[in-house]
Amino acid sequence: MREVLSPTDLQKIRNNYEGLVWQSGTVTSSSKHKINQQAITNNPAYLEIDKLLVDKFFEDSELYYIALFKEITRTIISKMDVGGKYGIHTDAPELGHYSTTTFLSDPSEYEGGELCLKVDSEVKKFKLPAGHSVTYLTGIPHCVAPVVGGTRLVAINWITSAYSDILDREFAGDIERIYDITREDNTVCDTFEESTNSLEYLVSELKSKYMRRHL
Numbered sequence: 001m002r003e004v005l006s007p008t009d010l011q012k013i014r015n016n017y018e019g020l021v022w023q024s025g026t027v028t029s030s031s032k033h034k035i036n037q038q039a040i041t042n043n044p045a046y047l048e049i050d051k052l053l054v055d056k057f058f059e060d061s062e063l064y065y066i067a068l069f070k071e072i073t074r075t076i077i078s079k080m081d082v083g084g085k086y087g088i089h090t091d092a093p094e095l096g097h098y099s100t101t102t103f104l105s106d107p108s109e110y111e112g113g114e115l116c117l118k119v120d121s122e123v124k125k126f127k128l129p130a131g132h133s134v135t136y137l138t139g140i141p142h143c144v145a146p147v148v149g150g151t152r153l154v155a156i157n158w159i160t161s162a163y164s165d166i167l168d169r170e171f172a173g174d175i176e177r178i179y180d181i182t183r184e185d186n187t188v189c190d191t192f193e194e195s196t197n198s199l200e201y202l203v204s205e206l207k208s209k210y211m212r213r214h215l
Helices: 007-015 044-059 061-067 166-183 199-213
Strands: 022-024 037-039 069-072 076-080 085-089 098-103 110-112 115-119 122-126 132-137 142-144 147-150 152-161
Touching (some): 007 044, 044 061, 044 069, 061 132, 061 166, 115 132, 166 199
Antiparallel strands (some): 022 037, 076 152, 098 132, 115 142
């Protein structure tokens, strides 16, 4: 869980709400257990929101160390009025390795509508402040509880990692974090002999070798 959007970002998004055009959520899933509307993706208001969100993900270094982005999907902007819900399901594997829900409505603006994730044997419920996101492995079973009051607005994206194996991903993330720390030293090696004793250079080489191993 983390805050992705600042109050200024949220205001920019809210300024585009009136320009959004909605269609049935069945365009991305025909499940009878899914009741929502989704913004169409070919108008300027949607494109402004999508660009802002995706840019924010790419700026999030902590998320990058975890996911090591190869690709981030375009945004699904989902609206649920009273009666809206999404039954228990898992996201399709081809969408990516991580699913992210960013809450665009404050909890005070709707009742119900919790995002429920089954993590191991525990069900965790999320109803975060506007501008906050939760990211989870795409294979985790989840659902959205029925909305019983107000309107729930969220944005949904999927992240594909450069590393398909989760252990490789964790190891590569640690290397990236160490590399970014050592890079702050701005060490410049004038000779090959100096490079053998430069932590920044050695970590950079380790990063490159590990990436090439997974190309």
